Amino acid sequence: MVQSILKDVELSVLSAVVFAVCAALIMSEYDLGVTLLYTDLREYGLWYLGISFVLVLILQDTYFYFIHRMFHHPSLFRWMHYGHHRSGDSTPWTSFAFDLPEAIIQALFFVGIVFIVPLHFITLVAVLMTMTVWAVLNHLGFEIFSSSFKSHWFGKWLIGPMHHSIHHHKYKVHYGLYFTFWDKLLGTEIENYAGIAEGVTISSIKIEE
Ligand SMILES: [Zn+2]
Numbered sequence: 692m693v694q695s696i697l698k699d700v701e702l703s704v705l706s707a708v709v710f711a712v713c714a715a716l717i718m719s720e721y722d723l724g725v726t727l728l729y730t731d732l733r734e735y736g737l738w739y740l741g742i743s744f745v746l747v748l749i750l751q752d753t754y755f756y757f758i759h760r761m762f763h764h765p766s767l768f769r770w771m772h773y774g775h776h777r778s779g780d781s782t783p784w785t786s787f788a789f790d791l792p793e794a795i796i797q798a799l800f801f802v803g804i805v806f807i808v809p810l811h812f813i814t815l816v817a818v819l820m821t822m823t824v825w826a827v828l829n830h831l832g833f834e835i836f837s838s839s840f841k842s843h844w845f846g847k848w849l850i851g852p853m854h855h856s857i858h859h860h861k862y863k864v865h866y867g868l869y870f871t872f873w874d875k876l877l878g879t880e881i882e883n884y885a886g887i888a889e890g891v892t893i894s895s896i897k898i899e900e
Pocket residue numbers: 759763772775776858
């Protein structure tokens with residue numbers, strides 16, 4: 692356990708460096724005046740802060756779903772995504788434990804998005820904080836929501852610790868980041884996920900091979 696946490700921390704430090712380099716890249720793009728980042732709240736109005744925040748989460752979730760599925764391709768997994776799965780049972784330290792290619796591809800989303808969607812710096816920071824908190828929650832290794840939350844009209848669209856823990860054990864399902872939308876639409880959510888009762892262990896969950 693201690694060994695795998697240390698390895699996760701090692702990869703997380705590497706990821707932090709990659710994200711810091713990308714942040715520096717974004718700031719230099721901003722200084723050159725080539726991004727859609729803005730600082731004046733009146734430019735798009737207050738309501739746009741909320742809209743753009745949700746929009747970026749949806750776009751990042753979509754980007755993540757497809758790169759994540761790609762990482763699980765047998766020819767890529769070993770050198771692009773193994774680091775994230777190395778510890779088996781995830782802990783919060785696993786949240787940002789990425790191999791170098793994965794860290795770069797994940798961080799590139801932010802380098803690119805500032806050219807596509809007008810974003811206030813507040814929104815960009817809010818997205819980064821949401822990503823961090825959500826990642827830690829999803830890697831807790833134990834469920835924090837009640838089992839009925841999985842079938843709640845809103846809760847069923849959100850990825851939580853149980854949903855992502857299943858991915859860490861069953862590589863062929865649950866590729867999403869924030870939302871279950873793509874997993875549901877493309878059939879990569881385990882059957883009857885909402886019906887999994889409280890206390891069921893992940894190893895006892897069967898999926899079709
Ligand atoms: Zn994975």
